[in-house]
Amino acid sequence: MTELSLRHIKKSYGHVEVLKGIDHQVPDGTFFTLLGPSGCGKTTLLRVIAGFVTPSVGSVHFGSEDVTGVPPHRREIGMVFQDYALFPDKSVFDNVAYGLRARRVPKEEIRRSVNEYLERVGLEGFGERLPTALSGGQRQRVALARALVVGPRVLLMDEPLSNLDAALRVQMRDVIRSLQLETKTTTIFVTHDQEEALAMSDTIAVMKDGRIDQCGAPDDVYRNPKTAYVSKFVGSANLLQAKPVERCNDGICRFEVEGSNFAGRIMSEANDGRYLVVARPENLGIRKAAAAPGECELSGVVISTQFQGYRTSYRVKLKSGSEVNVETFGEMDGSPLTRGDEVIVSFQDKCIFVPEASQ
Amino acid sequence: MNRFLPWGLLSLLALAFLLLFIAYPIIGILLRSFIDESGEFSLEGFFIFLNQGRYLEALANSIILGLSVTFCCTVVGVFLAFIVARFDIPFSNIVFLLPLSVLIIPELISAQSWIMVFGNNGLVTHLLDAFGIPFPRFYGWFGLIYVMTLTYYVHIFLAALAALRGFDHSLEEAGQSLGTAPLTTYVKVVFPTIIPAVLSAGLIVFTLVVGNFAIAISLGQRVPLLSVLTYRSFISELGGNPTMQSTLATVSILLVALVLFLQRWYISKRDYQMVAGRTPPRSKLKGWKSWAATGVAGLVIVLSLLPALVVLAGSFTVSRGPVMYWGQFTLDNYTRILDFNLGVVGNSLKFASLATLLGVTFATLVSYLLVKKRSALSSTLDYLLLLPLTISGTVLGISLAQGFNSGPMVLTGTAALMVLAMMLRRLPFGVRNASSNLHNISNSLEEASVSLGVPPGRTFFNVVLPLMAPGIAAAAILTWVTTVAELSASVVIYQAGQETLPIQIFRLINSDLMARASAFGVINMVIILVPVFIGIRVMKVKLFSS
Numbered sequence: 061m062t063e064l065s066l067r068h069i070k071k072s073y074g075h076v077e078v079l080k081g082i083d084h085q086v087p088d089g090t091f092f093t094l095l096g097p098s099g100c101g102k103t104t105l106l107r108v109i110a111g112f113v114t115p116s117v118g119s120v121h122f123g124s125e126d127v128t129g130v131p132p133h134r135r136e137i138g139m140v141f142q143d144y145a146l147f148p149d150k151s152v153f154d155n156v157a158y159g160l161r162a163r164r165v166p167k168e169e170i171r172r173s174v175n176e177y178l179e180r181v182g183l184e185g186f187g188e189r190l191p192t193a194l195s196g197g198q199r200q201r202v203a204l205a206r207a208l209v210v211g212p213r214v215l216l217m218d219e220p221l222s223n224l225d226a227a228l229r230v231q232m233r234d235v236i237r238s239l240q241l242e243t244k245t246t247t248i249f250v251t252h253d254q255e256e257a258l259a260m261s262d263t264i265a266v267m268k269d270g271r272i273d274q275c276g277a278p279d280d281v282y283r284n285p286k287t288a289y290v291s292k293f294v295g296s297a298n299l300l301q302a303k304p305v306e307r308c309n310d311g312i313c314r315f316e317v318e319g320s321n322f323a324g325r326i327m328s329e330a331n332d333g334r335y336l337v338v339a340r341p342e343n344l345g346i347r348k349a350a351a352a353p354g355e356c357e358l359s360g361v362v363i364s365t366q367f368q369g370y371r372t373s374y375r376v377k378l379k380s381g382s383e384v385n386v387e388t389f390g391e392m393d394g395s396p397l398t399r400g401d402e403v404i405v406s407f408q409d410k411c412i413f414v415p416e417a418s419q
Numbered sequence: 420m421n422r423f424l425p426w427g428l429l430s431l432l433a434l435a436f437l438l439l440f441i442a443y444p445i446i447g448i449l450l451r452s453f454i455d456e457s458g459e460f461s462l463e464g465f466f467i468f469l470n471q472g473r474y475l476e477a478l479a480n481s482i483i484l485g486l487s488v489t490f491c492c493t494v495v496g497v498f499l500a501f502i503v504a505r506f507d508i509p510f511s512n513i514v515f516l517l518p519l520s521v522l523i524i525p526e527l528i529s530a531q532s533w534i535m536v537f538g539n540n541g542l543v544t545h546l547l548d549a550f551g552i553p554f555p556r557f558y559g560w561f562g563l564i565y566v567m568t569l570t571y572y573v574h575i576f577l578a579a580l581a582a583l584r585g586f587d588h589s590l591e592e593a594g595q596s597l598g599t600a601p602l603t604t605y606v607k608v609v610f611p612t613i614i615p616a617v618l619s620a621g622l623i624v625f626t627l628v629v630g631n632f633a634i635a636i637s638l639g640q641r642v643p644l645l646s647v648l649t650y651r652s653f654i655s656e657l658g659g660n661p662t663m664q665s666t667l668a669t670v671s672i673l674l675v676a677l678v679l680f681l682q683r684w685y686i687s688k689r690d691y692q693m694v695a696g697r698t699p700p701r702s703k704l705k706g707w708k709s710w711a712a713t714g715v716a717g718l719v720i721v722l723s724l725l726p727a728l729v730v731l732a733g734s735f736t737v738s739r740g741p742v743m744y745w746g747q748f749t750l751d752n753y754t755r756i757l758d759f760n761l762g763v764v765g766n767s768l769k770f771a772s773l774a775t776l777l778g779v780t781f782a783t784l785v786s787y788l789l790v791k792k793r794s795a796l797s798s799t800l801d802y803l804l805l806l807p808l809t810i811s812g813t814v815l816g817i818s819l820a821q822g823f824n825s826g827p828m829v830l831t832g833t834a835a836l837m838v839l840a841m842m843l844r845r846l847p848f849g850v851r852n853a854s855s856n857l858h859n860i861s862n863s864l865e866e867a868s869v870s871l872g873v874p875p876g877r878t879f880f881n882v883v884l885p886l887m888a889p890g891i892a893a894a895a896i897l898t899w900v901t902t903v904a905e906l907s908a909s910v911v912i913y914q915a916g917q918e919t920l921p922i923q924i925f926r927l928i929n930s931d932l933m934a935r936a937s938a939f940g941v942i943n944m945v946i947i948l949v950p951v952f953i954g955i956r957v958m959k960v961k962l963f964s965s
């Protein structure tokens with residue numbers, strides 16, 4: 061229904077630039093997540109989209125309509141807040157009906173829609189209760205129903221799950237995602253929890269200091285981080301300094317890492333020629349040292365092991381003194397590794413290279 | 420730009436209102452104290468103040484009275500709080516009605532009733548006379564301190580009670596475990612911890628005593644006091660020497676401002692937060708101690724409520740001039756009101772309703788602006804709202820009358836000024852009451868409403884106002900109570916035909932017509948009581964929560 065586009069959005073408070081130029085398109089009906097650490101400007105961007113914050117520069121478009129100057133109450137949005145923001149003196153039914161009444165929808169239709177949405181979020185029969193008589197998860201369901209029942213052009217959610225406990229959070233991910241898919245509502249979801257972002261989104265935008273560092277599908281952002289920052293913020297990553305040794309060939313470049321030869325793809329060019337190799341722990345191989353390390357391999361000593369059932373984590377101290385994490389799944393060939401074992405860590409062919417300096 | 424509307428504009432309007440009706444008159448009166456009749460700068464007013472003995476004497480008397488009453492209130496208030504907090508006495512529930520009694524019985528009526536008991540024609544005076552025992556003259560220091568203590572001790576009682584309740588009992592136990600006797604423990608450990616609260620309330624009592632008009636003028640004929648002198652200078656010198664009125668007003672503003680400043684400084688300096696500890700258990704007293712504690716507490720309660728009964732009895736009593744024929748009942752006092760003075764009741768109702776409506780609307784709006792829509796104007800608004808606290812009703816009345824008797828906006832003599840004066844006095848408290856729930860209302864609540872398509876203005880009415888309602892109701896009731904009882908400002912500015920119940924009572928007391936005054940007093944108390952009763956009983960308003 062509505063494609064959202066953000067064009068060159070900047071926002072300053074006094075001399076502090078909180079948003080430093082955001083350009084992005086969110087296709088109609090997608091679940092778009094803004095992921096980033098606290099203070100990077102996620103809420104500000106969300107409030108710019110809602111209209112509660114006027115951007116210093118740039119424009120917001122819903123479809124073909126420029127809504128930059130439109131006040132929030134005329135933007136036809138839905139919002140879900142971290143603290144639920146349910147009207148405490150109104151019943152669950154009245155909360156959900158609130159937006160419909162503002163739109164002067166006929167009474168009978170209001171009753172029908174509200175009950176339909178209460179059912180959708182699994183709260184049929186809760187209409188008469190006051191919000192105080194609900195649990196946190198139930199309150200957030202009411203908030204979700206309240207935001208969606210009006211058929212918003214864009215649904216905006218600011219860390220809606222962070223007040224819930226861990227188990228409930230996982231459960232609510234499903235509730236939100238499946239409702240979003242059913243209603244095909246263009247959704248902007250703000251979170252600082254990478255697991256949440258990966259699990260729910262069509263597209264993730266990783267934000268850093270008022271900019272979008274990288275944007276893409278969850279598996280793309282996870283597998284192909286373009287910066288060291290993204291590789292660390294989304295999932296966990298081992299980062300080691302890499303010196304380029306040869307011009308690239310078919311996108312594969314050769315590097316020297318801690319004295320060994322490495323090859324892999326450069327994700328984005330470093331202006332100063334300094335790179336880091338990025339390897340996810342689960343992409344690393346580990347075996348007892350029998351011979352000298354070969355191509356894409358480094359030798360080291362196991363300094364700790366953690367058996368976690370379906371996987372085992374190792375912490376390995378390399379010759380240079382840096383440490384890497386390795387995860388293996390299932391059973392190891394041969395005898396298990398223990399502390400103090402000399403090992404070879406194999407980076408295989410999955411290494412990627414990112415610029416060392418953030419740019 | 421659209422962000423400035425509508426809240427910025429409303430802030431600006433509120434600011435303009437306060438500047439015009441509070442800052443302008445007060446600054447005016449301060450300035451006029453430095454200007455002589457020819458309009459030149461002069462210190463003549465202060466010169467006269469310092470050199471004519473009666474002014475300095477009045478200042479000294481006011482300060483002495485303030486200190487004495489504060490001292491007596493502290494003794495009574497702390498003692499009563501101590502008994503109520505620690506001991507299981509028979510009628511401790513009634514004690515919690517005491518703050519209400521102060522609301523319901525206006526200080527003027529309290530003064531009147533005690534005159535009816537101890538005054539020249541008083542019940543007790545006559546009784547003792549019959550036995551040949553001369554009663555000490557009630558008018559003067561004795562009467563002033565006695566009635567004012569009974570009027571103001573509740574402030575200290577409440578402060579001390581709150582402090583004693585919050586006091587961590589384990590400290591006291593620790594003291595006792597070290598081998599100190601319970602009473603010594605109390606003096607050494609408990610009392611020091613309630614001193615900040617008591618002292619802070621004491622300073623407030625001091626400012627109330629210094630600014631008091633109703634009791635001061637009814638009982639203080641022989642003791643010149645600053646507030647009475649200020650009033651008389653205005654009444655007798657209308658068209659006379661305005662410099663002296665301004666100078667007297669300025670002196671009392673400075674005195675009260677100084678004390679309030681001291682109080683704020685003291686609060687900010689002390690760590691006023693007490694550890695919320697276990698509420699200490701209330702113990703049962705035995706033997707003579709029980710009788711003594713119960714007796715003293717009972718006496719205070721009886722003395723606090725007695726005025727209402729005396730006035731009620733007096734209103735049905737036959738009288739001829741100042742002489743009351745106790746025991747002979749009549750309805751004359753009421754039928755007279757029905758026949759001749761319904762206008763007075765009407766005035767009171769009219770002015771108080773308007774003042775309450777205006778005051779509560781203003782307080783609601785301003786508290787919302789100050790808590791939720793802070794802007795560059797907010798801190799100025801904060802400060803302007805403190806101003807009414809620094810001036811007594813008399814000074815407010817004079818500054819309004821002087822400020823609006825000429826120029827582009829002439830209000831002196833209009834009913835509007837009466838309403839304004841009544842409303843302004845209560846405004847700081849009204850704002851405090853109205854904002855009591857506001858801090859707990861999350862901003863996202865309003866944003867949720869706006870995001871659902873309801874404009875900000877309508878969101879305020881739909882979402883915020885219902886949640887503010889308990890605070891607004893408390894503000895409305897308390898504003899009503901104080902405006903219906905308002906005397907000191909309105910008596911300065913009223914014109915013939917604008918008499919309110921308190922003004923009428925005041926005039927009748929002056930003429931020593933106590934029975935007739937009593938009938939007006941009873942009507943006054945009923946008008947106060949009805950909304951308080953409805954508020955507390957029907958609407959469950961918490962009047963003393965903040």
Ligand SMILES: Nc1ncnc2c1ncn2[C@@H]1O[C@H](COP(=O)(O)OP(=O)(O)O)[C@@H](O)[C@H]1O
Pocket residue numbers: 073078096097098099100101102103104105
């Ligand atoms: N109204 C404001 N005035 C000044 N600074 C603000 C304001 N709102 C947000 N900021 C600043 O902007 C930065 C980004 O804030 P925010 O968007 O809330 O980050 P996030 O939601 O990612 O944690 C923070 O440094 C914050 O202090």
Ligand SMILES: [Mg+2]
Pocket residue numbers: 102103104
């Ligand atoms: Mg945030």
